Amino acid sequence: STKEQTYIMVKPDGVQRGLVGEIIARFEKRGFKLVALKLVHATTEHLEKHYADLKGKPFFPGLIKYMASGPVVAMVWEGLDAVKTGRSMLGATNPLASAPGTIRGDYALAVGRNICHGSDAVESAQKEIALWFPEGLVQYTNTLEEWVFE
Ligand code: DAT
Numbered sequence: 001s002t003k004e005q006t007y008i009m010v011k012p013d014g015v016q017r018g019l020v021g022e023i024i025a026r027f028e029k030r031g032f033k034l035v036a037l038k039l040v041h042a043t044t045e046h047l048e049k050h051y052a053d054l055k056g057k058p059f060f061p062g063l064i065k066y067m068a069s070g071p072v073v074a075m076v077w078e079g080l081d082a083v084k085t086g087r088s089m090l091g092a093t094n095p096l097a098s099a100p101g102t103i104r105g106d107y108a109l110a111v112g113r114n115i116c117h118g119s120d121a122v123e124s125a126q127k128e129i130a131l132w133f134p135e136g137l138v139q140y141t142n143t144l145e146e147w148v149f150e
């Protein structure tokens with residue numbers, strides 16, 4: 001296992017439904033370190049870059065409209081196997097296939113309203129972090145780290 005950074009985003013439905021704190025709490029309690037955070041109402045152009053790999057899918061226009069419908073909470077979390085672990089904490093893309101105990105499995109039903117995003121690979125995490133945080137991340141020491149990592 002290696003220390004990684006992953007891009008996690010509470011989508012507009014998660015913000016509207018008051019699930020921001022719940023989602024942040026899960027990453028905090030797991031032991032991940034928060035290294036960037038902001039509330040942003042993204043433009044269509046920005047979201048089309050974020051979801052560039054899905055351009056051409058039948059659901060793409062609806063996805064962009066939904067993602068632009070309100071502010072999102074953009075975050076970067078750091079820790080061991082952050083990308084893969086973040087994905088497993090989120091659950092499956094379709095919430096109906098997400099296990100209870102996962103974020104989507106506990107709080108969502110519809111694939112088009114699945115409340116949160118998580119990077120699917122280290123390379124996409126790096127791209128997404130650069131897209132959402134061109135200003136860079138926050139450098140600081142978390143004094144609890146020695147209790148979370150060996
Ligand atoms: P994930 O968000 O789990 O990485 P993805 O990258 O394949 O999934 O798709 C991005 C988002 O697009 C997903 O969170 C919800 C939406 N989406 C995916 N497949 C869909 C579908 N078949 N119908 C409607 N929306 C879909």
Ligand code: MG
Pocket residue numbers: 118120
């Ligand atoms: Mg994806």
